[in-house]
Structures are given as C-alpha cells and as structure tokens.
Amino acid sequence: MNDRNHTYTLDELRLESRMGAPGTDAVHREIRRIDLSDFEHRRAEITDQLWRASQEVGFFQLVNHDIELDRVRAAFIDAERFFALPASVKAQYPLHKGQNAGWESLAQVRPSTGTPDQKESYQITLPQMDAQWPSEFELPGFQAAMLDFERQCWKVGMQVLSCFADRLGFERDFFTRAHDPAADDYQSTLRLLHYYAIPAESREQLGLWRAGAHTDFDSLTLLFQRDGQGGLQVCPGKEVEGQAWTSVPPSSQVITCNIGDMLMRWSDDQLPSNFHRVRNPLAHEYQGPRYSIAFFCQANRSAVIQGPAAKYPPITAGDYLQQRIAANFTAN
Numbered sequence: 365m366n367d368r369n370h371t372y373t374l375d376e377l378r379l380e381s382r383m384g385a386p387g388t389d390a391v392h393r394e395i396r397r398i399d400l401s402d403f404e405h406r407r408a409e410i411t412d413q414l415w416r417a418s419q420e421v422g423f424f425q426l427v428n429h430d431i432e433l434d435r436v437r438a439a440f441i442d443a444e445r446f447f448a449l450p451a452s453v454k455a456q457y458p459l460h461k462g463q464n465a466g467w468e469s470l471a472q473v474r475p476s477t478g479t480p481d482q483k484e485s486y487q488i489t490l491p492q493m494d495a496q497w498p499s500e501f502e503l504p505g506f507q508a509a510m511l512d513f514e515r516q517c518w519k520v521g522m523q524v525l526s527c528f529a530d531r532l533g534f535e536r537d538f539f540t541r542a543h544d545p546a547a548d549d550y551q552s553t554l555r556l557l558h559y560y561a562i563p564a565e566s567r568e569q570l571g572l573w574r575a576g577a578h579t580d581f582d583s584l585t586l587l588f589q590r591d592g593q594g595g596l597q598v599c600p601g602k603e604v605e606g607q608a609w610t611s612v613p614p615s616s617q618v619i620t621c622n623i624g625d626m627l628m629r630w631s632d633d634q635l636p637s638n639f640h641r642v643r644n645p646l647a648h649e650y651q652g653p654r655y656s657i658a659f660f661c662q663a664n665r666s667a668v669i670q671g672p673a674a675k676y677p678p679i680t681a682g683d684y685l686q687q688r689i690a691a692n693f694t695a696n
C-alpha cells in the first residue's frame with residue numbers, strides 16, 4: 365500500500381465518522397425511476413438518464429428490469445427461511461474477517477455510529493462458498509435458488525455498468541470484464557439482510573441503527589426492499605454537510621441502485637458515492653423485522669481501478685476493498 369492510497373482511505377473514514385448524527389429527517393427529494401424496458405433499442409436514452417440521476421442524486425430506481433417480481437418474492441422467502449434456522453446451524457457458516465461469505469449477527473460496526481448494526485446478514489461470494497452453504501438437508505433448494513438469483517442480479521448490474529462504461533469512454537464491456545464471475549478472484553456479493561424486530565424496551569433508543577450511515581465500497585449496489593418495510597434513507601453527496609436525509613419508499617417492484625466508492629474512484633469522482641443508512645422505526649411505525657437483499661457489483665480483486673483522467677493512482681480492487689472491510693467489522 366503506498367502512502368497516497370493510505371491517505372485517501374483515511375479521508376473517507378474521517379468523513380464517515382462524522383455522519384452518525386440523526387441529522388434532518390424526511391427531506392423530500394425525487395428518487396428518479398429509470399425504465400429499462402427495450403434496453404438495447406433505448407440504450408442511449410437510458411444511459412443519459414442513468415448518468416444524470418447518478419451525477420445529480422447518486423441514487424435511482426430501476427423499473428421494468430429483467431428480474432420477475434415472483435423471482436424477487438421467492439428470494440425474500442428463501443432469505444426468511446435461512447434466517448429462521450437455529451443460530452447453531454447458521455454459526456457453522458461464519459463470515460470470516462476479510463471475507464465476503466457467510467453469516468454474521470450484530471458484528472458490523474460502522475465508523476459513523478460505533479454501535480453494531482441491529483441485524484444479521486448472510487453473504488454469498490461465489491469463489492468463497494466452499495464451506496459456506498447450508499446443506500440440502502438444512503435448507504433444501506436454497507443454494508440453487510440463490511445461485512440463480514445472484515446471476516440475474518449480476519446481469520442487471522452489468523447492463524447498468526455498460527452504460528457508465530460508454531459514458532466514461534471505456535469499452536462497453538469494460539466493467540463486465542472487471543466483474544467476471546468465471547474468475548477465481550470474483551468478489552461481487554449477494555447479501556441477504558435481516559434487521560431484527562425492535563423489542564418494546566428499545567423502541568426509539570437513541571444511538572441504535574439498523575444500519576449506520578455509510579457509503580458502499582463497491583462499484584454499484586442493487587437493493588431490493590419489501591413492500592411495507594421502509595427505513596432506508598439517503599443523503600446526496602452535495603448535501604453531506606447539512607446531513608439532510610430522504611426516505612426511499614420501499615417497493616418490491618423496483619431495484620434501488622447507488623453508486624459505490626469504487627465507481628466514484630473509477631469515474632475520477634464524476635459519479636458520487638452517497639451516504640445512506642437504515643434507521644430504526646419511529647414509535648408509530650411498524651416495529652417488526654425488516655428484510656432486504658443487496659447485490660454488490662464489486663470488481664474482481666485483480667481489476668485495476670483508474671479513471672479516464674487518472675485523477676488517482678491505480679489501485680487493485682482487492683487492495684481497495686481490504687482496507688475498507690478492515691475498518692468495518694469487529695474481529696471474528
């Protein structure tokens with residue numbers, strides 16, 4: 365690791381550590397919806413819309429994408445089945461520090477809050493899964509269904525990234541190659557998330573977050589939310605100082621996307637990676653569990669991140685991610 369990379373990481377963490385305050389809630393902003401239907405014919409128009417939404421807001425929602433609603437619903441049911449397994453079973457597949465595969469509970473401490481996210485999660489990163497799948501006996505059909513869903517998410521992610529590649533002046537399949545799922549160093553990750561129901565005694569307990577404010581480390585995140593299970597809030601980059609948060613209404617029909625730190629760096633900061641968080645429900649809101657599913661398009665470890673104008677020195681995606689993960693998890 366050279367000194368400039370080190371400084372860059374510390375700067376990011378310094379900003380993140382300031383983002384844990386409640387800030388101003390519920391500022392209304394339009395979350396743009398981008399229609400992916402008839403993608404190949406409408407590619408130029410879609411690219412324009414994606415680019416503008418990413419530059420101006422950093423978050424957007426995809427509609428009429430290629431993943432069937434029934435498929436999304438089935439993935440949520442599989443996620444519920446996984447999390448309903450006894451802790452002793454899930455603990456056989458632990459997330460190890462520095463890895464992106466396996467189960468953790470209350471282990472992710474964000475620099476913004478210093479408290480563990482009130483959740484459990486299970487991450488699937490294809491080359492790291494040898495000992496990390498629950499058995500067919502424990503959870504029949506789960507592995508095959510998740511592999512299929514992972515691939516569908518990857519395809520949508522690569523469609524969107526191909527538009528950014530066009531606009532950045534890279535070859536159209538540049539990011540597809542950098543996120544090649546056949547490579548041993550593939551590190552895109554499907555993450556199932558279960559935020560715990562809020563026990564009566566900790567309602568509105570200050571300082572507890574379902575997910576503390578953070579930016580994502582990856583290139584692009586695809587997030588699935590379930591109807592009625594809100595809480596996701598975003599703070600567009602330009603307004604970081606004011607910490608004014610906007611709620612993203614949950615809908616299982618859309619995929620909410622955000623730009624991650626890798627793509628921000630890869631675009632020489634033209635595309636901002638924005639802060640977001642999942643807040644605990646307020647007293648009058650639904651207090652039950654919340655499930656979400658994220659797909660992180662994370663460039664393969666050996667992919668070299670450098671923008672068209674070479675604003676930053678090159679760094680491999682592996683080195684880049686390692687630095688970010690090390691700052692986010694307690695030892696386990």
Ligand SMILES: O=C(O)CCC(=O)C(=O)O
Nearest residue numbers: 557575580596642656658
């Ligand atoms: O669960 C959510 O809505 C957001 C999750 C998230 O931001 C993350 O895991 O990076």
Ligand SMILES: [Fe+2]
Nearest residue numbers: 578579580640
């Ligand atoms: Fe996130």
